[in-house]
Amino acid sequence: MTTTSLRTQRDLARPRRHGSRRALFSAEIVASIVVILLPAIVPSAYQLRLLQDVAIWGVLALSLTLVLGYTGQISLGQAAFYAVGAYTAVILQTALGVPAPLAWIAAILLGMALAYAVSLPLLRIHGHFLALGTLALGLIVETLLVQLAPITGGHDGIRIPGSVYLGEWVQLRFPYIVLGVLVASYWLVRNLTQRSAGRAFLALRDDPAGAAALGIPVARYKTTVFMIGGGLAATAGVLYAHHTQVVTPETFGFATSIEVLLIVVIGGMSSRIGAVLGAAVVVFFPEWLEFLQEAENLVFGLLVLAILLFLPGGIVGGLRNLVRRLRPRRITTEEGVS
Amino acid sequence: MSLQIRGVTKTFGGNTALSDVSFDVPTGQLTALIGPNGAGKTTMFNCIAGLHRPSEGTVLLDGRDITGLAPAKVLDAGIARTFQLVRSFRDLTVIETIMVAGHFRSGQRFGNSLLALPSVRRSDARLETEARETLRALGLSALADKRVHELPYGQQRLVEIAKALMTGARTLLLDEPAAGLHPDEALALRGILAALRARGTTILLVEHNMPFVLSIADRVVVLEFGHKIAEGTPEEISQDRRVIDSYLGKEPDVA
Numbered sequence: 001m002t003t004t005s006l007r008t009q010r011d012l013a014r015p016r017r018h019g020s021r022r023a024l025f026s027a028e029i030v031a032s033i034v035v036i037l038l039p040a041i042v043p044s045a046y047q048l049r050l051l052q053d054v055a056i057w058g059v060l061a062l063s064l065t066l067v068l069g070y071t072g073q074i075s076l077g078q079a080a081f082y083a084v085g086a087y088t089a090v091i092l093q094t095a096l097g098v099p100a101p102l103a104w105i106a107a108i109l110l111g112m113a114l115a116y117a118v119s120l121p122l123l124r125i126h127g128h129f130l131a132l133g134t135l136a137l138g139l140i141v142e143t144l145l146v147q148l149a150p151i152t153g154g155h156d157g158i159r160i161p162g163s164v165y166l167g168e169w170v171q172l173r174f175p176y177i178v179l180g181v182l183v184a185s186y187w188l189v190r191n192l193t194q195r196s197a198g199r200a201f202l203a204l205r206d207d208p209a210g211a212a213a214l215g216i217p218v219a220r221y222k223t224t225v226f227m228i229g230g231g232l233a234a235t236a237g238v239l240y241a242h243h244t245q246v247v248t249p250e251t252f253g254f255a256t257s258i259e260v261l262l263i264v265v266i267g268g269m270s271s272r273i274g275a276v277l278g279a280a281v282v283v284f285f286p287e288w289l290e291f292l293q294e295a296e297n298l299v300f301g302l303l304v305l306a307i308l309l310f311l312p313g314g315i316v317g318g319l320r321n322l323v324r325r326l327r328p329r330r331i332t333t334e335e336g337v338s
Numbered sequence: 339m340s341l342q343i344r345g346v347t348k349t350f351g352g353n354t355a356l357s358d359v360s361f362d363v364p365t366g367q368l369t370a371l372i373g374p375n376g377a378g379k380t381t382m383f384n385c386i387a388g389l390h391r392p393s394e395g396t397v398l399l400d401g402r403d404i405t406g407l408a409p410a411k412v413l414d415a416g417i418a419r420t421f422q423l424v425r426s427f428r429d430l431t432v433i434e435t436i437m438v439a440g441h442f443r444s445g446q447r448f449g450n451s452l453l454a455l456p457s458v459r460r461s462d463a464r465l466e467t468e469a470r471e472t473l474r475a476l477g478l479s480a481l482a483d484k485r486v487h488e489l490p491y492g493q494q495r496l497v498e499i500a501k502a503l504m505t506g507a508r509t510l511l512l513d514e515p516a517a518g519l520h521p522d523e524a525l526a527l528r529g530i531l532a533a534l535r536a537r538g539t540t541i542l543l544v545e546h547n548m549p550f551v552l553s554i555a556d557r558v559v560v561l562e563f564g565h566k567i568a569e570g571t572p573e574e575i576s577q578d579r580r581v582i583d584s585y586l587g588k589e590p591d592v593a
Binding site: 188191192195196197198199200202203205206207209210211212213214215216217224228270 | 444465
């Protein structure tokens with residue numbers, strides 16, 4: 001299967017010495033606070049927009065990291081849940097006058113419900129077939145967004161001005177919400193994967209029958225993870241809708257699902273922080289390469305190719321190998337003591 | 339109390355893999371199931387572990403009918419099995435693999451994991467302690483941070499046993515644990531099985547290696563073409579005419 005042939009890198013779930021666990025925990029707390037406060041120190045509105053782009057892609061990528069990186073369910077249809085989240089939030093607020101917080105919750109729940117519904121038939125298929133199945137889901141949703149024009153606005157989409165639906169006060173502070181949600185999503189995936197449940201995910205990913213023989217409820221875990229992934233993608237959709245203040249079908253197409261996959265692979269397949277770093281690469285690099293004009297796409301493509309070729313574990317995998325090489329070798333003796 | 343097999347028959351289409359087989363696996367003892375290839379040994383394992391549902395007959399564990407329960411339920415009832423083919427989770431180290439085997443009884447689920455409750459941290463610490471103890475009992479402590487698929491074959495088989503132990507099951511079904519082992523590895527395995535039995539673990543093993551079986555088993559059950567042809571102590575079995583004719587006789591070098 002595709003996932004097992006890719007070399008993966010993941011954090012934690014591995015028993016560690018107490019000290020390093022604590023140090024990591026402190027680092028996670030500090031980083032979380034810094035990230036949430038980033039909008040306060042970003043110099044320009046333009047960079048603030050990029051920052052939110054990274055955060056939204058980061059939440060989307062975290063959803064795929066959980067689903068693909070941890071439980072081996074390849075999804076080429078994450079954009080479908082992203083779309084359901086965005087459109088549900090927008091339609092509920094603009095057409096039905098539902099208050100924003102309720103609309104957001106409803107959007108996330110609907111994303112989860114859709115993921116649960118499709119996970120039942122999808123459980124029966126694996127590998128390439130699962131990729132095609134989820135791809136089909138993405139195409140169906142994309143088509144519906146165009147065809148159900150009376151509800152979705154068709155190609156024109158729906159506008160949702162922040163000042164009207166969120167109010168000036170919230171609209172001004174929306175970047176904090178976006179980054180706060182990114183941090184919350186990170187912690188959600190982290191908590192779910194860092195201990196026994198996370199190891200069970202990796203076990204059922206690598207050998208479902210072997211995991212089942214050890215009493216791991218493989219089908220139920222896969223379904224539940226897929227559902228949580230759908231909820232996270234829908235959450236990203238809600239953020240996107242309010243961030244851009246308009247939703248149109250082309251945002252939620254096949255290209256988006258592929259870009260999420262690209263982020264996850266660039267960052268490191270089973271790495272939570274990799275999902276965020278990968279999102280930063282995909283958002284910032286094209287910006288930095290803008291001076292290249294026509295050659296921009298080419299150079300960015302080569303860069304991605306280089307990462308895939310030389311860092312099969314993604315950015316996080318590469319960093320980890322570097323650290324391992326720099327660190328003195330005394331790990332085995334320490335493990336013997338603990 | 340014990341694991342009791344009562345009149346188990348298993349047919350696949352027109353083929354009868356097991357025909358009215360009955361025997362007991364007494365608690366705290368090591369019972370060996372032997373027989374030539376195709377005798378129905380692995381089918382019997384699968385009938386007990388829930389991979390097959392017997393066509394007829396019952397499987398009782400401490401008097402409770404566990405016939406045809408799903409594998410997870412059988413595990414829950416206290417029976418764990420190893421496989422002939424070693425199974426490995428590529429991304430997990432040995433210690434993590436063993437800890438996975440304790441997951442279903444760890445109490446760690448989606449809800450409490452998401453909230454990172456203190457109970458989850460304690461449960462994980464307990465899992466790790468138990469896994470390290472299990473590794474130590476099997477002499478595998480030094481391999482804790484290796485990957486299972488990197489280990490030599492003999493040690494992979496021991497990891498399989500460690501996983502079965504970590505499930506907390508009191509009854510182990512071991513499918514050819516000595517297959518492919520060097521004589522000194524087989525000797526070490528014998529010591530480990532004896533130690534497990536001393537701890538009160540009930541063991542049923544399928545094995546081809548006759549000297550190994552005769553040296554360690556409390557009781558031996560012999561199958562041939564799906565029928566039980568003999569049952570008794572290793573001494574009785576090694577002197578049983580039918581067994582010698584059909585099985586042992588083909589191996590004159592048996593110790």
